[in-house]
Amino acid sequence: MPELPEVETTCRGIAPHLIGKQVSRVVVRNPALRWRVPKALAAELSGQVVRAVTRRAKYILLTTDAGTAILHLGMSGSLRVVAAAKPPGKSDHVDLVLATGNCLRLRDPRRFGSILWTRQNPLAHKLLADIGPEPLTPEFSRDYLHRVTRGRSRAIRDVLLDARIVAGVGNIYANEALFSAGIRPTRAAGRLNAIECKKLAQAIRATLKRAIRVGGTTLRDYHASDGEPGHFQLTLKVYGRTGDPCRVCQTPIRLARLGQRSAFFCGKCQT
DNA sequence: CTTTTGACCTGACAGC
């Protein structure tokens, strides 16, 4: 479900409820997430004060003096701050109960998400160490994108989904950015010229920033931590619009199957 | 090394 804008929106939403607050205990109702929730999470996070809430790629990092909780929402995960007494739903697998009487509640029906714990620098964690640059930093430049795509035969859509190339871009924003840059998702990455890489890098930044500004994309179950849906879905140009008229030229949007995942594009606006 | 495929799960929806 959540890509960079949804994770960023979640971070911003939960941060005021967590920063400077003590985690009094951790309730794990179902530890069987993508990776089994470690015993050390409850043991070492309990009693700690959350110092910072940050994001790296699609991971949320809750920093304390004893270590860092590393959260990932997978495909269907979401975080809400609710009263600790509120009865949990079927998919509410983990609560971080706060001394304030609230709790940070992780809901994840498909259980592709995770909560890990590390005492070390989280950025050096195995899952984070090889992730590429954040797309909203200068490190993700047109020159970088041009350089890393050289000699690659993979479809550019798939390259954008590769976290080692760029962090946080998922299927919605990859497709939307490619439309914005006028590039077909099926194009071999190595065939993009310098001008196209410039357009694409710009399009990725602009698309993500705009999505963050409107609270992300709510297609089915994603909601911000306060329960509000995002609004980016109202302005989607291609994602999920197979057969619908292109918002620029009215040509029906086409669907391509890249691997197991759908890619959407306008056959006229994108080459 | 790069690229592709399979695997992990539940729930919503379309069509019969």
Added chain:
DNA sequence: TGCTGTCAGGTCAAAA
């Protein structure tokens, strides 16, 4: 109203 098949915002590990 069921049942079956398809699809979904991610990403790791293994195979090719």
